[in-house]
Every structure is written in structure tokens, then in C-alpha cells.
Amino acid sequence: MxxxxxxxxxxxxxxxxxxxxxxxxxxxxxxxxxxxxxxxxxxxxxxxxxxxxxxxxxxxxxxxxxxxxxxxxxxxxxxxxxxxxxxxxxxxxxxxxxxxxxxxxxxxxxxLPFTVAEYTDFYASRHHATNVGTMFRGADNALPPNWLHIPIGYNGRASTVVVSGTDVRRPVGQTKAKEADAPSFGPCRRLDIELEMGAIVGTPSAMGEPVTTAQAQEMIFGYVLLNDWSARDIQAWEYQPLGPFQAKAFATSISPWIVTRAALAPFAVDGPPREKDLLPYLETDFPDGYDVSLSAEMNGHEISRTNMRELYYSAAQQLAHHASSGCAMRTGDLLGSGTISGPDASSYGSLLELTWGGERPLDIGGSPRTFIEDGDTLTLRGHAQGDGYRVGFGACTGTILPAPDFP
Amino acid sequence: MxxxxxxxxxxxxxxxxxxxxxxxxxxxxxxxxxxxxxxxxxxxxxxxxxxxxxxxxxxxxxxxxxxxxxxxxxxxxxxxxxxxxxxxxxxxxxxxxxxxxxxxxxxxxxxLPFTVAEYTDFYASRHHATNVGTMFRGADNALPPNWLHIPIGYNGRASTVVVSGTDVRRPVGQTKAKEADAPSFGPCRRLDIELEMGAIVGTPSAMGEPVTTAQAQEMIFGYVLLNDWSARDIQAWEYQPLGPFQAKAFATSISPWIVTRAALAPFAVDGPPREKDLLPYLETDFPDGYDVSLSAEMNGHEISRTNMRELYYSAAQQLAHHASSGCAMRTGDLLGSGTISGPDASSYGSLLELTWGGERPLDIGGSPRTFIEDGDTLTLRGHAQGDGYRVGFGACTGTILPAPDFP
Missing domain, CATH: 2.30.30.230 (Fumarylacetoacetase, N-terminal domain)
Known part of the structure; x- marks a missing residue:
């Protein structure tokens, strides 16, 4: 109410x-x-x-x-x-x-509403992991064998987390065409969004001291919308064996308002059913998902509608896993959920999936688009719907500027 | 002199x-x-x-x-x-x-001699990459196809970079035995060191503004010894597809004294010959390697002797690559070189290599060791030898404490 x-x-x-x-x-x-x-x-x-x-x-x-x-x-x-x-x-x-x-x-x-201590990005939507895995590694190896057991994540770059409204330069980097003998260096040609939620760590944990999922839940201060801009061509060539690096390092945009865990509490829902039992340190005995409607727009045209409840792993589970080795967590740590994709093609959280690797262009007001062109503006929105009111996140937006000349 | x-x-x-x-x-x-x-x-x-x-x-x-x-x-x-x-x-x-x-x-x-902004770890020793690749993926896929073109790196965790002398708790995490149906959760059983150098970024660079290798070289303030403690069993199960995460997040030790680039200048040497031409943004027209003798000890017994000049990619090249996408670099960024292994078995920079995956125990004063046991003390040392003097790093040491009880 x-x-x-x-x-x-x-x-x-x-x-x-x-x-x-x-x-x-x-x-x-x-x-x-x-x-x-x-x-x-x-x-x-x-x-x-x-x-x-x-x-x-x-x-x-x-x-x-x-x-x-x-x-x-x-x-x-x-x-x-x-x-x-x-x-x-x-x-x-x-x-x-x-x-x-x-x-x-x-x-x-x-x-930026807070000083970002460190930024970690997870990979917690099963549909997204399956879609990307299919395109990068083939349908037989789509979902990695550890995926149903571990909230897979990687450390991202905090220095380029920017607030909504900040322009983003097209990244430059190494790419290699399949048929080429050697890589080349130049502006990214497959620039993408990732529609994510960002969880923000409030209270810290000490080095050498893992936390339970219940403790992790209490450490979370709130959430923002998060666009983990991604250079797919750079990513494809660089990401083996140590994960994404420059493909994700140039910018991550977040919405300007931290919506607190308290404000979202009325919209808590149970996580999805488990295909395999989780190890005890990842189990939760509280509803740790959220029913938050999400959408993405390109130049004002809606290209996706999805929901935060699609996440297979919650922020509480991700945080408990993050601290499990003894990793100290800090006030201001930002945990990206991973791209949130739903089951059908209108609910995918990235252009990579929405255009299926660039094969199926989107119609953006009569203009075909596969990946992002210079001057395009991408916007994420999200809100939880209450009875006669909504708890909203505002917008997370960014416009792409041409690549820099290399010095 | x-x-x-x-x-x-x-x-x-x-x-x-x-x-x-x-x-x-x-x-x-x-x-x-x-x-x-x-x-x-x-x-x-x-x-x-x-x-x-x-x-x-x-x-x-x-x-x-x-x-x-x-x-x-x-x-x-x-x-x-x-x-x-x-x-x-x-x-x-x-x-x-x-x-x-x-x-x-x-x-x-x-x-700690400086506030660590962010920590990135590279993979720049060819012998190390080949050895680890052989063990993790087989001899045919040992060196990844991008390795001779990209200074491969991943973002690490800054919150657990500690100064030499800090005790380190054995990490806890998910591992899966080859023959097991499902993973289990418990203390790491293959705890390792990585003998590395850490380069420290002094002057920052702006978001969206790549730098040349010459500019990158000028941004580097100095170097420390760096031990990137690694949980090999956790790493093997988690690292695909997004890279090492909890296997490396629990601790990274550095030596307490920043040896400046100026102090090391007399010991600059050319990097190794290139098997394949580097892309122009990674080329250097100055000697960017260093002749620094390095060693590792377990409980006072020397287990390895190697040299910083074994690095295929220099810190200047790593930093130029790191900023290439437009990633902003900050004062206090710490760049781990990656494990420095030489060509022969006495010059490997990790126990994984020194014991070849645990198959060939080391003799530590009559006590056999494959990986690290609770109470073991691991120490790195390094110095550049001048004419009648040395420029040294002191020691980078740490003792392993038993794993924490899980809460």
C-alpha cells in the first residue's frame, strides 16, 4: 500500500x-x-x-x-x-x-551514489549463460559443468563504473577474425549492453572469515540497475583462459539511486527451483529473489522486457560465495548480477542474444541494428509494482561516442 | 657502482x-x-x-x-x-x-607501503603458461592461441593484498574430484605460491584514453615482490569460463619496500625475442625487462631460483594493454606479472610446476612436500646485482594458518 x-x-x-x-x-x-x-x-x-x-x-x-x-x-x-x-x-x-x-x-x-570499492560481475541467469555458451562454445558445452553448483563470477574493474548519463567511448582492442592468421587492433565492432542488477555491500567482512547466506543478506545495503557494457569481439578473442578483461573494462553504468533492501523487501520472492542441490553454504532459508520488472531501450525503442526473479543465484548467495575463500568484502563493493535474460527472445538482456550473435537485426524505429552504433543511447529501467504504487530505480542510460584515436 | x-x-x-x-x-x-x-x-x-x-x-x-x-x-x-x-x-x-x-x-x-586501488594479475611467463596449460588442458592446448599476441591478465581482488609477514588462513571452497558426481566444500588441499613481481602504477590515466607503452613506462612508480597465493583445487573447478576467482581471492602478499623504477634502471634489459610480431600498441623501443634474481623458500629451504627477465611481457606492455580499451588506470593500481618460471625445473615459480601437479614431492629438509601444509612459511626474495652492491627487495613472506571453521 x-x-x-x-x-x-x-x-x-x-x-x-x-x-x-x-x-x-x-x-x-x-x-x-x-x-x-x-x-x-x-x-x-x-x-x-x-x-x-x-x-x-x-x-x-x-x-x-x-x-x-x-x-x-x-x-x-x-x-x-x-x-x-x-x-x-x-x-x-x-x-x-x-x-x-x-x-x-x-x-x-x-x-555516483557511493564510492565503489571493488566491482565483481556474476553470471547468474541460466538463460543468459545457456545462450552465450551456445554461441561461444556450441550447444553441447553451453552450460559449464560448474554452473549449477557455483555462482560463477569474475572481478571487474571499479575505476570505470560511472553514473547513468555519462557518455561512453567505444572501446579499442584486439580482435581476430576466424579466418585471419593474426589479430588486428581497432575499434570494437560488436558493442553490446548487459542488463543487470547491481547489489551494493554495506557492512564489510574480514579477511579469512567466510559468511553465511543469512549474514550476507544482512550485509547488502541496496540495489541499482547496472549496464555492463561489453565488447563482444574483443571478449571472444581474449577471454580464454583467464576470463573477460578489456572487453568489460572500459565502462559499467549504474543508475543514480540506491534502492534499499528495505524498500524491496515487500517484493521478495523465492528463487527458482534447483536442478541440483546446492552445497549447504549456498542454501538460503529466506526468499532471496525479487520481483522487479526490467526493460532495455535503444534510442527510445524498447528492445527487451525481463525480470530480476529470473536470477538463479541471488546477491546473498553470490556474496556468501565471494567471501567463502576468506576474501574480505568491503563497504562499497558492487556485485553485478550477470545479464538477466528470460526464457523467450523478447526477454534477453543483451544484443548478443537479442540478435543471436548479430544474425537477426532488430528494427529500431525503421533502422536495423545488430550491435551498438556511435551515437546510440541505451537505457535500462526497472521497478517493483506494489498495490497502487511502484518502487522504481529510475533510468540507467548512456550514449556511445566514437572510439578514441590511438595515441 | x-x-x-x-x-x-x-x-x-x-x-x-x-x-x-x-x-x-x-x-x-x-x-x-x-x-x-x-x-x-x-x-x-x-x-x-x-x-x-x-x-x-x-x-x-x-x-x-x-x-x-x-x-x-x-x-x-x-x-x-x-x-x-x-x-x-x-x-x-x-x-x-x-x-x-x-x-x-x-x-x-x-x-602496506601504498593503498592498493585495484589489483590485476597477468600471465606473462611463457614457461609458466606452457607448464600450467599442459597440466590443466594437455600439451596440445598448453599455450592458448592468443598468448603470443595479448598480455593475458585478469582482475584480482585488492581487499586481500597484504604486506609480507601477514599470516594467511588456508582458504575454503568448492572442489570436485574427477571421479565424483558432485563437488564438495572444504579446506583447500592444493595450496600453492606464485612467485611474481608487482608493478605499481603512480600517475593515473583517464577513462577513454589509451596510453602508449612509452607513456605506460613513465606511469610506473616501482616494483615489489608479489606472492599470488593460489588454491589449485578450487581453481581447477571454478576457472572456466570466466577465470580464476575464489582460488586467488583469499590473499596476495607483497614485500614491504617499493623499489623505484629509477633504482632498477641500471638493470634494464631487452625483453625476450618475439616468436610472432606484436601489434604496434604493444611494441617498445626501450629495454623494458629487468635483470632481477629471484628465489623462493619453503621453511627456509630454497625451492626455486629464477629471474624477472624471463617475462615475455613487461609491466609497460601490460599497462598499455590494460588501458587500451579505455580502462582508467589509478594511482595505486597493482599489476602482478604472473608467475615467473624459467626453462628448467629448478626455476619454476609455483609448487604446481615444481612438483608437476603434486606428482614429484620436494625434499624440504627431509620432509616431503607437494603443496603447502598448515604452519609452512613461504618466502620470496629478489635483488639486482650491481658492481659491488645490490638493489634488493627484502623478503616477501607468509605463514599458512589452518582453515577457518565455516560459520
């Missing part, structure tokens, strides 16, 4: 940001980037609210990143969210004090 | 730290970690020297990490090194002012 706010735009049934959501971002209007909370079509200046003594916290909203609050853990998160809900609820006594701290979202430039 | 210092221990022919070296570390004697420079068996308190106005810098030595100086670039590095050389040279006028700032190295506890 909608929690009504005195911010009227937050009560619209199609806003991404009702009082039920309260996602955390970092915004800038004229100079200084600061912490903010989305409410309807406004942003609450959280730094200002904290300074004014309204949030009951100290020094959690004064950086241009939410990491200080993220590190505080679930009790602090719950108290902060409860206080924000009080301040913004219909009939709140605090309205007079809070109203001057609201700024129009339309005027804000958004920044 | 030895540059003589008024610190007498720095003039011994077997010290790792003559005036020619001047490596940067972070040390602690009674409470506070601070920047220091090794000279003979002493450490110059660089934070104190800077505060006393002796270094000609401001705010470059006041953190417990060398990142501020690292970010300043080659001109600042050269000026700082020249000033240190002046201060510590035989006959220096500054002796009286500097002497009270020297502390005995034997009393210091060392910390």
Missing part, C-alpha cells in the same frame, strides 16, 4: 519514488555534490537535513557518497529510513523544517 | 638497501604508521624529514601510504629521490639533521 507523503508528486501511482522507496543518491545543483534522497520529483538535501539536526545522525550524509551510512549496518539503516519516513509522511510535524530542503530533481546533475 | 652513504650499513656489498636503492615503505615503531625510506639496516623517517623541511616537499609523506607522491609523476619522483640521495650521501652537510630521524629497521613493524 502507498505510504502517503506531503510531497504530492510522491503519491502518483507511476512515480518511481514514493515514500515507500526513499532511495539514496548524490546530486549537484550548482557546484557542490551532496547526499540526497529521492521523493516524488524532488530530492531531499540529506546533507542539509542532517546539519539541521533533522535526521538523528551525525556525519553520515556529509560526504559526496553514502559509504559512511552504508558501513554502519542494518540497525542504523533502519533507524535512518524510519526517520526519513517520519519527516516526509503526510501530516508530519517536520514539514515546515524539511520543505526548504527539497530541490527539483529535474535541475540536479547526478553523481 | 656503489653510491656511498654515511649510514655505514648501507655500504655493505650484501645489503638490499644501499644508497642506490632508497625504497619506500610504511613502518611503525610503537603506535603510529608512517612513511619511511630504507637505508642499510635503518629506516629514514620520511614523515619527520618532510616536517623538518629536509625533503623539499609538503604533504607527500604525511599519510601512512606513499600514494600522494606516487600521484605526482616522474619529475616529482626524480626530485624527491635526488634530495634523499643528497641527504644520505657520504659527506652530506645534512647528516646532523638527518641522523636523529633514523630508526633501526629491526624494530619496525611494516605496513
Amino acid at each position: 502507498l505510504n502517503r507523503s506531503w510531497v504530492e508528486s510522491a503519491n502518483a501511482p507511476d512515480t518511481d519514488f514514493p515514500l515507500n522507496n526513499l532511495p539514496y543518491g548524490v546530486f549537484e545543483i550548482g557546484g557542490e555534490a551532496r547526499c540526497g534522497v529521492a521523493i516524488g520529483d524532488m530530492i531531499l538535501d540529506a546533507a542539509g537535513a542532517e546539519k539541521a539536526g533533522l535526521t538523528g545522525t551525525e556525519g553520515r550524509c556529509q560526504d559526496a557518497a553514502w559509504n559512511p551510512l552504508m558501513a554502519d549496518g542494518p540497525k542504523a539503516w533502519a533507524a535512518f529510513r524510519a526517520r526519513l519516513t517520519e519527516l516526509l509522511a503526510e501530516g508530519s510535524d517536520a514539514r515546515k523544517a524539511v520543505e526548504p530542503l527539497l530541490v527539483p530533481m529535474a535541475e540536479a546533475r547526478m553523481h | 656503489l653510491n656511498r652513504s654515511w649510514v655505514e650499513s648501507a655500504n655493505a656489498p650484501d645489503t638490499d638497501f644501499p644508497l642506490n636503492n632508497l625504497p619506500y615503505g610504511v613502518f611503525e615503531i610503537g603506535g603510529e604508521a608512517r612513511c619511511g625510506v630504507a637505508i642499510g639496516d635503518m629506516i629514514l623517517d620520511a614523515a619527520g624529514a618532510e616536517k623538518a623541511g629536509l625533503t623539499g616537499t609538503e604533504g607527500r609523506c604525511q599519510d601512512a601510504a606513499w600514494n600522494p607522491l606516487m600521484a605526482d609523476g616522474p619529475k616529482a619522483w626524480a626530485a624527491f629521490r635526488a634530495r634523499l640521495t643528497e641527504l644520505l650521501a657520504e659527506g652530506s652537510d645534512a647528516r646532523k639533521a638527518v641522523e636523529p630521524l633514523l630508526v633501526p629497521m629491526a624494530e619496525a613493524r611494516m605496513h
